[in-house]
Amino acid sequence: MSAEEVLIRQERESGSASLSGKTKDASRVSYRRFKNRFAHGIFLISTLIGVVVLALLLADIFQTGWKWVTPSFFEKFASRLPENAGIKAAFWGSIWVIGVTTPLTFILGVGTALYLEEYARKNAFTRFIQLNISNLAGVPSIVFGILGLTLFVRTLGLGKSVLAGSLTMTLLILPVVIVAAREAIASVPSSLRQASFAMGATRWQTIRKVVLPYSLPGILTGTILALSRAIGETAPLIMVGAVTFIAYTPGYVLDSFTVMPIQIYQWISEPKAVFHELAAAGIIVLLALLLTMNAVAIFLRNKFQR
Numbered sequence: 688m689s690a691e692e693v694l695i696r697q698e699r700e701s702g703s704a705s706l707s708g709k710t711k712d713a714s715r716v717s718y719r720r721f722k723n724r725f726a727h728g729i730f731l732i733s734t735l736i737g738v739v740v741l742a743l744l745l746a747d748i749f750q751t752g753w754k755w756v757t758p759s760f761f762e763k764f765a766s767r768l769p770e771n772a773g774i775k776a777a778f779w780g781s782i783w784v785i786g787v788t789t790p791l792t793f794i795l796g797v798g799t800a801l802y803l804e805e806y807a808r809k810n811a812f813t814r815f816i817q818l819n820i821s822n823l824a825g826v827p828s829i830v831f832g833i834l835g836l837t838l839f840v841r842t843l844g845l846g847k848s849v850l851a852g853s854l855t856m857t858l859l860i861l862p863v864v865i866v867a868a869r870e871a872i873a874s875v876p877s878s879l880r881q882a883s884f885a886m887g888a889t890r891w892q893t894i895r896k897v898v899l900p901y902s903l904p905g906i907l908t909g910t911i912l913a914l915s916r917a918i919g920e921t922a923p924l925i926m927v928g929a930v931t932f933i934a935y936t937p938g939y940v941l942d943s944f945t946v947m948p949i950q951i952y953q954w955i956s957e958p959k960a961v962f963h964e965l966a967a968a969g970i971i972v973l974l975a976l977l978l979t980m981n982a983v984a985i986f987l988r989n990k991f992q993r
Contacts, residue, residue, distance in 0.1 A: 752967025760968060764934045765950060769961040774969050777950035779936040780849070780929075781976065784946055785918055787853035788860075792917075793910055795857065796864030800906075803865075804872045805894055817869075824862035831859040832926030840927050847928025850940040855923045860913035867909020871902035907988040911981055918977055921948040947973045 763773025799820075807813045835855030845851040875898050883893040930945050931953045937944045947969055954966035 755968035776933045777947045780944035781946045788856045791857045800868030829922045832923030848941040863913040871905025911984040
């Protein structure tokens with residue numbers, strides 16, 4: 688075989704190898720694109736299932752209970768007669784409980800997170816504390832109800848009061864707020880702290896002027912999620928003595944109370960269908976209160992974020 692024929696054969700082999708390599712690359716790219724489209728479709732279907740189910744539930748609730756959401760519904764107390772029943776006591780009871788729970792949770796949660804991230808030494812003891820706080824976030828709510836009954840109702844003698852219920856709810860959502868606040872504080876770049884120290888600021892001035900403003904949007908996000916859970920909880924408040932029937936609104940933190948989830952549950956357990964319509968109306972009011980709270984919190988979060 689001449690040298691010219693050898694060169695021609697090598698060129699043909701190299702060309703075929705290059706063509707084969709391009710074909711493999713194209714098939715690999717096509718396969719990756721298929722996997723991407725497949726994953727995108729799975730995620731979209733999963734999202735649509737949740738959205739569609741939620742939309743159907745909301746449509747059924749509004750169709751059933753909207754006719755009962757009238758001004759008189761907010762002016763009447765619970766009653767055995769459906770036409771005389773209202774949500775006044777439960778509505779104001781929920782506002783009282785959340786109104787006391789919110790500042791307690793925010794102050795204690797952010798204070799604990801600041802101590803663990805900014806002041807506490809990183810040793811085995813602080814890691815033990817952080818581990819237990821993370822574990823408490825997954826404890827069932829009924830356990831906190833038993834703790835609140837033992838500690839606040841019986842030991843401290845607070846009785847079946849708004850304060851006992853609020854303290855119990857604070858214990859329930861406090862771990863969530865602490866974990867979220869710690870993550871938000873830890874996300875503050877260390878360069879900002881060092882710059883503040885270089886300007887002569889003290890540790891507390893650095894926390895107040897640099898760390899807290901930077902981390903406050905994340906802290907508020909965790910607080911929003913925690914309070915959203917608290918406003919719909921029933922089991923802990925039943926344990927501390929929230930009543931199902933009350934004919935007055937709380938006027939002091941040591942007064943008896945009831946909340947909307949308990950009132951809704953009581954209506955649902957009634958055999959008459961008209962009480963189920965009242966329960967749907969109560970769910971609408973509860974959703975409106977929850978969305979209002981979240982809207983205010985999101986407004987504050989966006990304001991501090993800017």
